[in-house]
Amino acid sequence: MNRLVTVAEMTLRELLRRRGVLLLLLLMPLTFYLIRRDAYLGQSVRSLLLGVGWAVSTAALFATTAARELEPRLRLAGYRPHHLYLGRMLGLWTVGLVISVPFFLLPMIDGADLRYGGLAAALLCSVAVAAPFGMLIGALLPRELEGTLLLLTVVTVQMLIDPAGSGARLTPFWSSREIATWAVDNTDQGYLSRGLLHGLVVTALLALGVAAVASVRLRRRRHLRHLPVG
């Protein structure tokens, strides 16, 4: 447990020291919100949620790429793969939650009439999905540029795809969009439960994906035999 918490803490410390990144993390959802401000409220809230998801995914991607050189030696120092990826995920979720707070308050200050419980749930889903999503891309694509381009593609698809179509459910942030519809448009309870279920399943699948990639990459190699000190 101590190892898990230490990795989470160091992830948090690293991200909090990247002031430029933090600023951009806050700026991105704000821009997304403001750019749709003149349209109807649902659009700007959905854009805000997508902005939060994109920002946290990008932070997760960069944190994962930055740790690529360090992780093998941490493994030698006594960490097991799950300490490393779960600790990092925990740190990223914490950062995500912290940056979500101003964006929960933003529509409130803006005088938006919506279900704020729904907005909170949508933000939670967005952050929950974004951390393992960015980490998985970072684990699969070793270079930041490729990872960023892939993230950009996914977010663009998410933005442009017809949310009612069946393909939309395959996009990672569909859950927060669905919950946002419930929160803004006062639709039936089905939107909320579908969204929560989708968020839960996607988060679990992505976390499993991260676990699988990390376990392979940081596995104990078969050619190496460890003996106790004789």
Place this chain on the structure above:
Amino acid sequence: MNADDWLRTLTAELHQRRVAADAARHVVAEAATHLREGGGDPWVVFGPPQQYAGAVVESIGTAPGPRPGPVRLHAAGITKRYGRRTVLRDATLTVRAGQIAAVVGANGCGKSTFLRICAGLMSPDAGEVTVSGRLGYCPQSGGTADFLLADEHFVLIGAGQGVARGPARRAGRAAARQLGWEAGGDVQARHLSGGTRQKLNLTMSTLSAPDVLLLDEPYQGFDQGTYVNFWDQLSRLRDAGTAIVVVTHLLNQLDRVDIVLDLTPAHENGWHAPGIQGGRP
């Protein structure tokens, strides 16, 4: 280098060359007296400290080193290919407790690959490695977190071994001090100079008190004093029973090691089985 630095380097050199402690103290005291009374630049009076230490060793000999202990690292028949290119063929190395092995060879001959295979960070196409005890590894570069402080690196490594924060920090600072570096400041790793960053890297690898220490050219960017401290620390670790493998291209240091593994290919198109030579007598 002033007289004090010269004497300090001479002390380290004599220690590394395993001159008996009493004899080394005597030699250094004599040299200090000579310099104090006669004055003059030690480089002019005695020459470079390394050369003077060599002359002392020739004159009075060395203390017998501790007998090498049990085998700590045994790498046998290591072969590695990248596509069609074979970078390692049938490389074999055995290192015992209290020995330093140097892995040498031309650029691109697979030195770092060999070390990564020994550390279990990369799989070979053939061969196996047996490690007895705990393993420490210092990469050539990287291996640190840009936005963390040195103390935080020590805490991170310590937590892997279940060491509490305070003791981990103290152990890290003490190990850094051996390299002439006070590591307690609040400078992030990205702001450290290349050499200091490598000191952090090296300190991290020794922090878990490994039985087998694998070092991939860890002295990149070291100044002369740190470089001397580095070999001094290796000698101390060796004397404490650590088995050390160091990748190096500095052939002038080979008289300080016990085993040399040369990975240079014999021909452009082929390989000879890498030979293991004795280093230090």
